[in-house]
Amino acid sequence: MKSKAMLTIMLLCAALTLSACAIQQPSGADDNLYQALGAEPGIEQIADNFIMEIAYDPRVFDRFADSNVERFREKIIEHFCFIADGPCEYTGDSMVLVHRGMDINSAEFNAVVEDLIDAMDKAGTPISAQNRLLERLAGLRPQIIEI
Numbered sequence: 179m180k181s182k183a184m185l186t187i188m189l190l191c192a193a194l195t196l197s198a199c200a201i202q203q204p205s206g207a208d209d210n211l212y213q214a215l216g217a218e219p220g221i222e223q224i225a226d227n228f229i230m231e232i233a234y235d236p237r238v239f240d241r242f243a244d245s246n247v248e249r250f251r252e253k254i255i256e257h258f259c260f261i262a263d264g265p266c267e268y269t270g271d272s273m274v275l276v277h278r279g280m281d282i283n284s285a286e287f288n289a290v291v292e293d294l295i296d297a298m299d300k301a302g303t304p305i306s307a308q309n310r311l312l313e314r315l316a317g318l319r320p321q322i323i324e325i
């Protein structure tokens with residue numbers, strides 16, 4: 179378990195050196211929240227911090243032990259950008275498809291949300307922008323948890 183944890187942390191560190199934001203398309207939408215999150219560099223920082231918070235969170239760490247960290251980073255950046263009405267296309271799988279069958283419970287969902295809040299705090303994201311993103315993500319809760 180200890181060596182598995184070390185390996186995952188090493189993989190996370192390797193992934194953090196990559197810059198994989200798939201910002202591609204102008205959406206034309208009001209990108210106020212995207213800008214408040216710090217646009218591309220701000221969202222990349224939030225995502226990197228988020229991955230580190232998850233990596234050190236014993237409540238959910240095991241859930242991600244077999245995940246492709248590089249892909250997760252790329253898709254979570256796209257996802258946050260898209261949700262914040264930024265100029266991105268989300269190219270990952272749907273929330274239902276990704277999380278269905280994992281039997282994620284509400285305590286685990288809350289833990290991941292807390293990790294995201296810590297990630298945004300460490301990125302210096304303004305509280306008002308944090309709350310606006312969290313409000314949008316809360317709407318996805320029924321697609322992610324099953325218990």
Ligand code: HEM
Nearest residue numbers: 238241242245246253254257270271276282286287290315
């Ligand atoms: C607001 C909450 C959440 C959001 C927005 C979210 C979003 C995402 C996104 C965008 C991906 C990448 C999808 C892809 O690769 O196509 C992903 C993957 C994943 N998520 Fe979540 N997620 C959330 C909550 C959770 C929770 C609570 C857990 C478990 C405790 C979880 C476990 C995972 C795992 C293990 C993967 C990787 C799956 C794989 O490697 O195949 N997620 N999530």
